[in-house]
Amino acid sequence: MKRSTLIILKTLVWIGCLLPAANLVWRAVNNNLGPDPTAEIQNVTGLSALWMLTATLAISPLRALLPKYLNWLIKFRRLIGLFVFFYGSLHMLTWLGLYAGFDLGTIRTDITERRFIIAGMATYLALLPLALTSTTWSIRKLGGKNWSRLHALIYVAAITAAIHYWWKVKTGVLTPAPYTLVILLLLLARPVLAWRKRRKAQTVPV
Numbered sequence: 001m002k003r004s005t006l007i008i009l010k011t012l013v014w015i016g017c018l019l020p021a022a023n024l025v026w027r028a029v030n031n032n033l034g035p036d037p038t039a040e041i042q043n044v045t046g047l048s049a050l051w052m053l054t055a056t057l058a059i060s061p062l063r064a065l066l067p068k069y070l071n072w073l074i075k076f077r078r079l080i081g082l083f084v085f086f087y088g089s090l091h092m093l094t095w096l097g098l099y100a101g102f103d104l105g106t107i108r109t110d111i112t113e114r115r116f117i118i119a120g121m122a123t124y125l126a127l128l129p130l131a132l133t134s135t136t137w138s139i140r141k142l143g144g145k146n147w148s149r150l151h152a153l154i155y156v157a158a159i160t161a162a163i164h165y166w167w168k169v170k171t172g173v174l175t176p177a178p179y180t181l182v183i184l185l186l187l188l189a190r191p192v193l194a195w196r197k198r199r200k201a202q203t204v205p206v
């Protein structure tokens, strides 16, 4: 890929990923966050983190399916992954600050009485080491294999995020279903594509 194309694509990814945050700021400044601004911020940041997490998970299967055309996608995985952490952090801080007012008692009650909060925290804790070791220096320090093993935590985060979402919505509400379906497909794609790769490697050309 040409350097200029890469710069244009990176700029577009930056703009796309910053749009939800910019939209929230714009609406906050114009007093247009609806009847419950805290819930609106919580929902927008949560959903943004979730869909960006799905996008990072999709990159490997897409490259494996069409290596000739989509290999370049790898150049965007770290960037989108860091945006997952960015929105996850905003989301968590919204809860800590706007819901709980940084009050330890409220935080403790929320954790013990609302199981979806525990699933959200588990998701955030799974994302934290990924963000901390996202640098090239960390890959070198940990070694490629260990780094890859650690980064498999993204699958844990994807699953606990789905649980968090299902536990948050009222019984009968199906809004987490599209996300869950996509995540399940992407998780299933992994062993299937690994098997296909092994088979290809075993096929000796005559």
Ligand code: HEM
Residues within 6 Å of the ligand: 038, 039, 040, 042, 043, 044, 045, 046, 047, 049, 050, 053, 088, 091, 092, 095, 099, 117, 119, 120, 121, 122, 123, 124, 127, 161, 164, 165, 168
């Ligand atoms: C410490 C970690 C977390 C806490 C305390 C937390 C807390 C919350 C709370 C309180 C809500 C409900 C908002 C409301 O009822 O109006 C919520 C919703 C949500 N959270 Fe989290 N969360 C955490 C981490 C995450 C992470 C890491 C993700 C995604 C990767 C996520 C995705 C979502 C989604 C998708 C919703 C629902 C949005 C909607 O209904 O439109 N959460 N979270």
